[in-house]
Amino acid sequence: xxxxxxxxxxxxxxxxxxxxxxxxxxxxxxxxxxxxxxxxxxxxxxxxxxxxxxxxxxxxxxxxxxxxxxxxxxxxxxxxxxxxxxxxxxxxxxxxxxxxxxxxxxxxxxxxxxxxxxxxxxxxxxxxxxxxxxxxxxxxxxxxxxxxxxxxxxxxxxxxxxxxxxxxxxxxxxxxxxxxxxxxxxxxxxxxxxxxxxxxxxxxxxxxxxxxxxxxxxxxxxxxxxxxxxxxxxxxxxxxxxxxxxxxxxxxxxxxxxxxxxxxxxxxxxxxxxxxxxxxxxxxxxxxxxxxxxxxxxxxxxxxxxxxxxxxxxxxxxxxxxxxxxxxxxxxxxxxxxxxxxxxxxxxxxxxxxxxxxxxxxxxxxxxxxxxxxxxxxxxxxxxxxxxxxxxxxxxxxxxxxxxxxxxxxxxxxxxxxxxxxxxxxxxxxxxxxxxxx
Amino acid sequence: xxxxxxxxxxxxxxxxxxxxxxxxxxxxxxxxxxxxxxxxxxxxxxxxxxxxxxxxxxxxxxxxxxxxxxxxxxxxxxxxxxxxxxxxxxxxxxxxxxxxxxxxxxxxxxxxxxxxxxxxxxxxxxxxxxxxxxxxxxxxxxxxxxxxxxxxxxxxxxxxxxxxxxxxxxxxxxxxxxxxxxxxxxxxxxxxxxxxxxxxxxxxxxxxxxxxxxxxxxxxxxxxxxxxxxxxxxxxxxxxxxxxxxxxxxxxxxxxxx
Ligand SMILES: Nc1ncnc2c1ncn2[C@@H]1O[C@H](COP(=O)(O)OP(=O)(O)OP(=O)(O)O)[C@@H](O)[C@H]1O
Ligand SMILES: [Mg+2]
Numbered sequence: 001x002x003x004x005x006x007x008x009x010x011x012x013x014x015x016x017x018x019x020x021x022x023x024x025x026x027x028x029x030x031x032x033x034x035x036x037x038x039x040x041x042x043x044x045x046x047x048x049x050x051x052x053x054x055x056x057x058x059x060x061x062x063x064x065x066x067x068x069x070x071x072x073x074x075x076x077x078x079x080x081x082x083x084x085x086x087x088x089x090x091x092x093x094x095x096x097x098x099x100x101x102x103x104x105x106x107x108x109x110x111x112x113x114x115x116x117x118x119x120x121x122x123x124x125x126x127x128x129x130x131x132x133x134x135x136x137x138x139x140x141x142x143x144x145x146x147x148x149x150x151x152x153x154x155x156x157x158x159x160x161x162x163x164x165x166x167x168x169x170x171x172x173x174x175x176x177x178x179x180x181x182x183x184x185x186x187x188x189x190x191x192x193x194x195x196x197x198x199x200x201x202x203x204x205x206x207x208x209x210x211x212x213x214x215x216x217x218x219x220x221x222x223x224x225x226x227x228x229x230x231x232x233x234x235x236x237x238x239x240x241x242x243x244x245x246x247x248x249x250x251x252x253x254x255x256x257x258x259x260x261x262x263x264x265x266x267x268x269x270x271x272x273x274x275x276x277x278x279x280x281x282x283x284x285x286x287x288x289x290x291x292x293x294x295x296x297x298x299x300x301x302x303x304x305x306x307x308x309x310x311x312x313x314x315x316x317x318x319x320x321x322x323x324x325x326x327x328x329x330x331x332x333x334x335x336x337x338x339x340x341x342x343x344x345x346x347x348x349x350x351x352x353x354x355x356x357x358x359x360x361x362x363x364x365x366x367x368x369x370x371x372x373x374x375x376x377x378x379x380x381x382x383x384x385x386x387x388x389x390x391x392x393x394x395x396x397x398x399x400x401x402x403x404x405x406x407x408x409x410x411x412x413x414x415x416x417x418x419x420x421x422x423x424x425x426x427x428x429x430x431x432x433x434x435x436x437x438x
Numbered sequence: 439x440x441x442x443x444x445x446x447x448x449x450x451x452x453x454x455x456x457x458x459x460x461x462x463x464x465x466x467x468x469x470x471x472x473x474x475x476x477x478x479x480x481x482x483x484x485x486x487x488x489x490x491x492x493x494x495x496x497x498x499x500x501x502x503x504x505x506x507x508x509x510x511x512x513x514x515x516x517x518x519x520x521x522x523x524x525x526x527x528x529x530x531x532x533x534x535x536x537x538x539x540x541x542x543x544x545x546x547x548x549x550x551x552x553x554x555x556x557x558x559x560x561x562x563x564x565x566x567x568x569x570x571x572x573x574x575x576x577x578x579x580x581x582x583x584x585x586x587x588x589x590x591x592x593x594x595x596x597x598x599x600x601x602x603x604x605x606x607x608x609x610x611x612x613x614x615x616x617x618x619x620x621x622x623x624x625x626x627x628x629x630x631x632x633x634x635x636x637x638x639x640x641x642x643x644x645x646x647x648x649x650x651x652x653x654x655x656x657x658x659x660x661x662x663x664x665x666x667x668x669x670x671x672x673x674x675x676x677x678x679x680x681x682x683x684x685x686x687x688x689x690x691x692x693x694x695x696x
Contacts, residue, residue, distance in 0.1 A: 260553050267552040267559070268538070268545045268566075271531075275539040278528035285488060285522075287514035287543035287606050296549070 020062050028055045028072055032080045039087040046364050049091055052080070053352065060345055077251060082244050086236055092243050094360055096315065099250035100308050102351035103257045105335035106344065107304030110261060112333065113342035113411075114270060115297035116277025118187040120329050121174065121194020125302035127201060127324035128170050129163040129309020131211060134319050137221035143209040156223035160253075160310045167306015168299040170197075175298030179291055182280075194329055201321040216320025220313050223249075246315050253311065257304050262344055264300065273297055274342075331358070338400055340407025349409055357396070362389040439502065441466045441610055441642050442487075447496035447506075449479075449486050456482040458666035459496075464610070469636055469643045471653045473677075474663035475686060480646045481523055483663065484612050488520050489513040501609060515543045519608035521599040523615050523646070529588035533579060533598055536587050537570040540605030570605065576638075577601045577631060593624045600631065604639070611635060613645040617652055625649060629656055654678070662686065 031052040038045050055076060059069050085092025108122045135141055136159065141148045151159075174193045178186050205213030222242070229241050236244075264270050272293045275283040284290050313319050331354060339350020366389060373379045400408075442464040449457040457479045464470050472480050485491045487498060489510035498506040505513050519540075528536050545566055547559045574583060577597040582590065587598060596616060603611055616632065617625040629652050635641045647653045653660060653674070660677045662670040664686040670677060677683055 263552050263555060264549075267563070268542055268547055269549060269552060271535060271539050272542050274531055274535075275528050275542075278530060279526050281490065282522065282526040282528065283539070284510040285490070285514060285520055285526075286540045286602065287511045288539070289509070289511045300549075 017063075020064050021068065024055075024058060024062050024064060024072065027058060028052075028076060031055055032076070036080070036084055036087065039084070041088060041090050043364060043368060045088070045091075046360055049084075049094075050356065050361075052076075053356075057349065082247060085243060085247065086233075086240050089240070089243060092247055094356070096243070096247050096250050097359060098352045098355040099247070099254050100312055100315075101332065101335060101355045102348050103250075103254050103304050103308045104332050105339070105347045105351040106254075106257045106261050107301045107308075108332050109301075109336050109342065109344070109347045110264070110273075110304075111297050111301040112336055113347065114265060114277065115273040115294065117178075117294065117297060118183065118190070119298075119301070120187050120191035120326070120333065121197070122190075122301070122305065122332055123324045123326075123328040124174065124194040124197035125167045125170055125305035126309045126312065126328075127197055127321075129167055129306035130313040130319045130324070131201065131217070131309075132163055132166055132306070133159050133310040133313040134217040134220050135210065137314075138217055138219055140209075140212055140217050143212070150221065153221040153224050156221070156310070156314060160307050163306040163308075163310035164303045165306075167309070168303040170306070171298040171300075171302025172295050174302075175295050179294055191326065191329075195326060198321050198324050198326075201324065211321075214321060216318060217313075218318050220317045220319065222314045222317065246311070249311055253304075253307055258344065258348070260300075265344065269293070269296065334397060338397065338407060340410035343407065343409055343411035346407050346409035346411070350407070353408075357393060362392055365392070440464060441501060442644075443497075443499040444487065445497045445499075447483070447486055447498065448494045449482055449491055450494055455666050457486060457493075457663075460663065460666070460668045461496075462661055462668070462671075464642060464644060466609075466642055467636060467640060468658045469632065469645070469656050471657035471660045472644060472646050472663060473648070473650075473653055473660060478663040479666040480663055481614055482666075484520060484614055484644075484646065487513075487612065488518055511543070514606050514608075517607070517609035518612065519603035519606045519610070520612040521596070521603055521614055521616060523618065525592075525595050525599055527587040527595055527598060527602070530586060532584045532586055533574060533590065533601075534567065534570045534583040536598055536602050537573055537605045538566055540602040541566050541570070541607075544605075544607055570601075573601045573604050574598075576604070576634075578627070593620055593628075596620070596628065597631070600635075604635075608641065610642045610644065613643065613647075615646050615648060617647065617649050625652060628652075632656060 031048065031054075035045070035048040035052050038048055056073060059072055062069070081095050082092065085095065104122070104126060107125075108119065111117050111119045111122070133156070135144070136151050137153065137156075138150055141150055174190070174197075177193070178189050181189055201211045202214050204210040205215075211217070223245075225238065225242055225245060229245060230238075233241050233244070272283070272288045275286065275288060276290065276293060280290060335350035335354045336347050337350070338354060339348065340346025369379060440463045442462070444460065444462045447457055447460050447462075448455065460479075460483060462470075462472075462483075472483065474480055482491065486493045489505070489508050489512070492507050496506065497504060500513075501517060503516065505516060505518075508516075528539060531539070545562055547562055551559045571583060574580065577600050579590075579594060579597055579601065582594065587595065590598060600611075600613070600616070613632065617628045620628060632643060632645065633656055636643055645653075645657075657674060660670075660672065660674055661668055662677060662680075662683050669682050669686060670680045672680070
């Protein structure tokens with residue numbers, strides 16, 4: 001029993017004990033109910049959706065038992081979100097996109113956050129996975145070897161596993177040339193290698209048509225809908241069930257990814273990566289095989305992107321090179337940095353947040369401003385909100401980096417690091433003040 | 439047979455021969471010092487022994503096997519650990535994590551076992567953690583386990599570096615100026631700790647040290663480097679009386695005055 005803590009804010013009491021359980025449950029129930037009763041795509045629903053998602057953050061921060069957190073989170077992810085998705089397809093699509101990018105961000109976080117290797121070409125591995133399924137599941141394969149025929153859609157799951165290994169293989173392949181590079185040089189070379197993959201996708205339509213060039217690959221196969229889902233979800237049409245199915249797959253991959261990176265982080269491998277990030281020379285002097293551990297980081301990071309690439313291709317049914325450009329890599333990096341490098345919860349939050357900003361919040365601001373303009377509010381003609389989405393996004397990043405450079409949910413240790421700098425600056429200031437007075 | 443036998447080791451940087459034809463034999467269970475003026479090549483010699491630099495010439499036999507030209511991590515795995523002149527801890531990791539990094543090569547968990555959390559991985563982690571605490575206790579850092587390395591006071595950082603080196607399970611430990619920057623009390627404690635490395639853990643110790651009181655009290659043998667060359671070797675009393683050594687340290691005039 002603790003008698004020491006005096007609640008310093010009226011909400012402090014809500015953060016622990018029975019009130020925490022009640023408040024948390026109430027929040028989730030209310031936001032879910034509001035959301036489920038407002039299904040029209042609109043600003044209001046957007047706000048409710050975001051408030052609902054905020055529930056995950058509250059669950060994460062609240063001082064309630066882990067079992068309860070897990071149960072509540074599961075109800076939201078497995079119950080509320082899919083149900084809402086059947087009422088409004090736009091939002092389940094958002095959730096799927098968020099899931100895909102969370103997995104990508106977690107993968108990149110292994111390379112950048114854990115091992116400290118700044119990689120600007122990460123989307124290449126996503127592309128490799130996507131093209132893997134794109135090529136083998138369509139007529140594209142006949143272009144490469146005329147006798148072959150597209151693989152059965154049933155083999156989708158096998159190809160997800162293959163995507164893992166092909167991703168890892170390319171991770172090692174692109175990792176090899178940059179082993180000796182650090183910092184800025186590493187960033188530039190990985191950027192170049194990432195672009196090489198994209199340019200290959202554009203140009204490998206001649207002499208043998210492997211990627212179908214700039215036109216991209218169409219009619220990519222989707223895994224067959226399991227029959228039991230139809231039975232399980234009567235009253236839904238096939239496209240709806242299909243979306244839920246893809247959502248479930250994305251959620252599953254994210255779940256496996258989270259578990260994997262969490263376990264790796266708290267193991268001898270994770271510690272070795274961190275040691276390399278902190279001081280390479282000291283790390284090798286402590287018996288850490290530098291080359292092997294760096295390649296392992298590249299391989300693990302890339303493998304998640306490879307798997308997600310396969311799923312992405314099946315979901316989109318169409319892929320072309322611009323999907324995998326540099327901006328995409330930078331977007332994923334922004335998720336990692338915004339959320340908190342090295343921090344798993346932070347990176348998940350960063351992935352969701354950036355996806356929402358990109359696909360929901362910024363476009364919504366643009367449409368709302370457009371509507372205002374039509375109603376006669378004076379907005380200068382040169383200001384087309386739709387054009388300024390990227391600028392707004394950049395501005396947000398800059399503001400974040402100024403006020404919270406360690407990210408929104410920093411790794412516990414990183415937070416101490418950033419605060420230590422503050423403390424030092426503060427003490428430097430007082431010292432300077434004292435010196436002036438003397 | 440001697441634990442370490444370095445023969446005619448040479449290492450140059452461009453025109454500068456930082457280590458010139460140096461030989462050193464270290465017997466098992468001994469404490470040996472390497473001394474010399476600033477820039478004499480002591481640290482470079484350590485860097486060659488631990489594989490950070492490859493020697494231009496010469497052979498290094500450790501525990502019966504040649505290690506010259508091997509990678510630092512391979513050499514560490516064979517049983518040579520070290521500390522750094524300018525402390526090189528993993529600053530943003532905790533004390534216990536720093537030590538556990540040192541155990542890397544002695545732990546066996548494979549990636550798949552870690553991902554599936556096999557029972558062997560879990561017991562190995564628990565054991566490693568317990569062992570790391572023991573090592574921290576041994577160097578006098580009991581209770582500071584979860585402190586970030588960079589938040590530790592200077593003297594404790596030096597201790598932590600030793601604990602981290604011990605975690606690699608070395609036979610030979612190289613200490614580069616372990617008492618640099620310490621006050622007399624801390625120096626005394628550090629000296630005791632170094633003696634305990636040998637007496638309690640049975641390690642062989644080579645240390646680079648500028649504090650002559652430390653050197654003279656704990657070393658069985660001393661080697662003196664000057665401008666990359668070994669100019670003397672012997673017992674502390676012999677070194678104290680060696681004219682060339684006095685000359686190297688104090689200049690020609692002082693030596694002539696004797
Ligand atoms: N990586 C390097 N590149 C070029 N020169 C180097 C390098 N490392 C050391 N040196 C030079 O080699 C010489 C020996 O340096 P070293 O650090 O081994 O001396 P030391 O005996 O450890 O000196 P101190 O007592 O100051 O630590 C110095 O002249 C130094 O400048
Ligand atoms: Mg030195």
